[in-house]
Amino acid sequence: MLLVIDVGNTHIVFGVFEEGKLLYDWRIATAKERTSDEYGLLFEQIFKYHGLCPKNVGDVIISSVVPPLMHTLSSMSRKYFDKEPIVVGPGIKTGMNIKYDNPREVGADRIVNAVAGYEKYGGPLIIVDFGTAITFCAISKEGDYLGGVIAPGIKISSEALFSRAAKLPKVELSKPDMVIGKNTVNSIQSGLVYGYVGLVDFIIEKMKEEMKEEGEVKTIVATGGFASLIATESKYINKIDKLLTLDGLRIIYNRNK
Known part of the structure; x- marks a missing residue:
């Protein structure tokens, strides 16, 4: 399974794909004060509620517009899913030419x-x-x-x-x-x-x-x-x-x- 996480200022939207198909998606409040353990336990509870095993997550990818949470969720990924996440940012292949000044x-x-x-x-x-x-x-x-x-x-x-x-x-x-x-x-x-x-x-x-x-x-x-x-x-x-x-x-x- 692929775990995808989109971190917005108000909500974190995340879901799991298997063989290109979205199995589940969820939306939770963005809380900058939460620790990696708090997020990890919350994700685990949501997974178990839907009968999903965190160990079946093969990879994790994260995009975020909330810089303080990047380290938190990356740490969560490593500790609770045993995966080094791909983080969308400079150096990532998007296949798109960005014609912005910067x-x-x-x-x-x-x-x-x-x-x-x-x-x-x-x-x-x-x-x-x-x-x-x-x-x-x-x-x-x-x-x-x-x-x-x-x-x-x-x-x-x-x-x-x-x-x-x-x-x-x-x-x-x-x-x-x-x-x-x-x-x-x-x-x-x-x-x-x-x-x-x-x-x-x-x-x-x-x-x-x-x-x-x-x-x-x-x-x-x-x-x-x-x-x-x-x-x-x-x-x-x-x-x-x-x-x-x-x-x-x-x-x-x-x-x-």
């Missing part, structure tokens, strides 16, 4: 998504990842990483509104029935959900214009925890692939094993 600045999650997106859907394409931040990635018809956009995520905006506006309540992030809210909760939900739909569609529209020399961008993929909430209302997003990052880790592993 390629080292591109987050590991964005590269992993781009690799998976191009492998699964071809190019040119745009990938929108709805995580702690919303990232937009542009991939050329030849599979080059052209660049992208980073915007604050919907949860960050929600928490900022609640913490900075004394009379506004904290609300559930869900889509209201109408744009015009009849109460404060629905009004906030409308502003967050439909406001972000507008943000996403406008940025995609501008990206498509700037990518004209690549040909028509027909594929726009959404991934990440809030993908379904926003993407279903977008006039441009035509695919939702919530496990795109895990597929990307599998692909990168196969190119480096």
Whole structure:
């Protein structure tokens, strides 16, 4: 089995592949204060709950945008799975040309998504990842990483509104029935959900214009925890692939094993 781990600022998403097929996937909260032993025991419990044996893990690959957890999870991999993990970063073969001013600045999650997106859907394409931040990635018809956009995520905006506006309540992030809210909760939900739909569609529209020399961008993929909430209302997003990052880790592993 191959254990793939994607470490985000809010969640750690991980899963196990066997012969290229994803058997299980899980999502847990990212906790920087947890030790390698705490993560190891948590992974062991999850594995045993699903009838999986940690000893059957043949390899581990990790991507992370949380530097303090890289050492923690690498130590966990060695101690609890007896494997030296492959870490997505400089020196790793991705098969993708990064046309960024400084390629080292591109987050590991964005590269992993781009690799998976191009492998699964071809190019040119745009990938929108709805995580702690919303990232937009542009991939050329030849599979080059052209660049992208980073915007604050919907949860960050929600928490900022609640913490900075004394009379506004904290609300559930869900889509209201109408744009015009009849109460404060629905009004906030409308502003967050439909406001972000507008943000996403406008940025995609501008990206498509700037990518004209690549040909028509027909594929726009959404991934990440809030993908379904926003993407279903977008006039441009035509695919939702919530496990795109895990597929990307599998692909990168196969190119480096």
